[in-house]
Ligand code: ADP
């Protein structure tokens with residue numbers, strides 16, 4: 221359905237996304253997961269033909285989005301992160317405007333509007349002005365406009381942001397109900413959300429795709445990994461330097477919590493918790509760094525997501541090579557974690 225090859229977008233010297241490659245298959249719900257600034261909106265704006273790329277290729281059902289935008293865009297319904305607002309129109313007026321803009325045949329417009337309103341359960345409010353709707357209902361209108369024209373592909377950029385818990389449940393149910401009739405890509409910075417709705421999770425981090433798999437497989441990918449939470453006496457720099465040579469560490473995050481006490485969260489590619497703890501103890505003893513607390517746990521998908529993406533919002537951080545490459549899931553792969561700050 222969608223083929224994305226070597227997609228790159230640069231703003232000045234800054235790569236919003238770099239060399240993204242992925243395929244979207246028909247009929248599934250995809251979750252595009254990553255923290256703020258990871259590159260989700262940039263990617264979505266490009267594959268929907270709303271933004272030019274610096275390099276790379278996007279085809280929608282064989283149509284190049286840059287060379288045949290009209291054909292490609294017909295296959296897509298898009299709810300952007302910041303949708304244009306038409307506050308002084310009623311729902312019906314707005315949807316009619318959208319249908320005309322999308323070039324829906326005149327004879328089909330009424331039926332299309334009815335269907336989209338029915339699907340998003342807004343039929344009863346069709347004559348209400350958009351400015352008088354709650355955020356949850358505005359989001360339904362946003363999804364309804366994406367459905368107009370009956371596109372195969374529905375792309376929703378963070379559709380639950382800013383909604384209250386009840387509205388979030390309703391919008392998630394609505395998205396789930398698209399399953400089977402549409403291919404859906406949904407972006408989110410909330411793991412539990414994509415875990416609940418999506419068949420495939422794509423994790424994006426600082427403009428790079430770091431994992432693409434089913435929720436189950438992602439969980440299995442991290443089986444046999446251990447996280448350690450550690451409180452040590454010593455400055456952040458000293459503690460980081462001390463733990464640098466610990467074996468099999470895939471990510472390490474250290475932060476000085478109070479004067480002279482540093483909290484460390486590290487993930488290790490071992491399920492041998494005892495040896496891991498012993499190795500940490502040996503290092504601490506050799507350097508005379510008292511351990512105030514040490515707690516181990518099996519790494520969960522949540523841990524991994526947090527660690528993968530933890531410092532990603534820091535725009536000045538170096539990227540690329542320091543992000544563990546998880547797509548290949550090659551267990552023998554060496555990773556440079558020396559100063560990842562993850
Ligand atoms: P997300 O949607 O995952 O939060 P974005 O795609 O909005 O991330 O942003 C990715 C990166 O690109 C961020 O570092 C952001 O600051 C940068 N960026 C996005 N849009 C622009 C722009 N118009 N000009 C400059 N930088 C931008």
Ligand code: MG
Nearest residue numbers: 260261262301
């Ligand atoms: Mg965004």
